[in-house]
Amino acid sequence: MSKLEGKVAIITGATSGMGLATAKLFLAEGAKVVVTGRSDEKLKATNEELAKIHANHFLTIKADAADVTSNKKVFEAAQDKFGKVDILFANAGVGRFMPLSDVTEAMYDEVMNTNLKGPFFLVQAGLPYFNEGASIILNTSVSNQMGMPGASAYAASKAGLRLLARVFAAELSAHKIRVNAISPGPIDTPIWGKTGLPEEAVQEMGAGIASQVALGRFGTSEEIAKSVLFLASQDASFVTGIELEVDGGMSQV
Template sequence: MSSLQGKVAVVTGGSSGIGLATARLFVKHGARVVITGRRQDTLDAALAEIGDGAMAIQGDVADLAHHDDVARIVRQAFGGADIYVANAGVNTITPAHEVTVAEFDQQFGINTRGTFFGVQKITPLLRYGASVVVVGSLASERVLAGHAVYAGTKAALGAFARSWAVELSGRGIRVNMLSPGPTDTAIIEKLGVPEAELEGFIAGMSAAIPLGRLGAPDELARAALFLASDESSFVTGINLRVDGGMALL
């Protein structure tokens, strides 16, 4: 069994979906976990669900000052960190010719800039042998309707992760990408699909996945646990697709 006993983990976007499932699993395996999120009420609800072993920091990853706050609080509370999961992200399904500047800036601000500077600020606190897990997306490799901007934000993360894997190797820090396929989280309801069409939208996505269904947050969390733990001690610079085989088609 993978063990994170005594480890300190930071999970951005840890108040819902894949991030919450990951934080919950990390605590179950012995880690002390810091979750971040934009809304205090959802953070409070997440902490109640996770139980002992977690704390929360409210803020927006698109705000660079937030990453300074996270680094400062983690240093004060724990002296350093062993795991950083860059999970926070947003997606808006919009055909490329209809994308607004606001939509573009929001997705790149949260998904791309937020991840880059989050890793930059936490890196000095990462202990020897730490693990960084960057949450990407199947969309960065497979063309999905209305995902041009989102795909671009996640493709950039792959380039970041490969560079970091080399740059940080001298400190024994491993950096890997976790790329989910369609996953049954609240983000599905926030994609802009009309409620009357949501059931058909989900059915269509499921039909495009060889395993015939969406992923579950806990399935992605178990993959994150593998990349975060010593079970993957000789793994760095990879892109682990957890997509039910969707990338094959």
């Protein structure tokens, strides 16, 4: 029996990396999946990828995760197409890394609006659309537990998100809605090419980070997707408010 048969899931920022891998796995596990992205070109490519798994069980929507006015639109479209929502994976996020001295207000706002404010109001917008017993998963980061140089705004956004998982879990427990965070360690995704840093600096940073991972490597999007599936499914029916570290031991060892 598939783990998500008959479930309706929304995944934000699913045009690459962990979001896309999770969308593919959820579809394969029987869910109907609504995915968002902000680029027409990437949404078209995502459409083609997902159609290979199940042509009629997904919907792609253009929506900026940092724009709170688009949240309602996403839930309305999901409900119109597939019915009420059982799973929300708030995954869309940006990584910007700079020493404190170089962080601009614009960069700070971009990170906070996409990684913290966006998911906050996304969950709020979803309240009328969630089924009882829904599962919400927020994508945080190992950086919210560590003092990684250059990660100030990013780490703060993810620490805020981790805290939201606790408070939302408390507030939504009356509706049997579970809220958890997933905390990836370094994962090999396109995000590393979008940091704004020169390629050489990214390579150097990547090597430094990998050396701090007990398992000695970057993880894969598929490894994250499997853990998101656990939190989304009935396998995690007694799990709420946690942050699940999927980081090769980086935050623990």
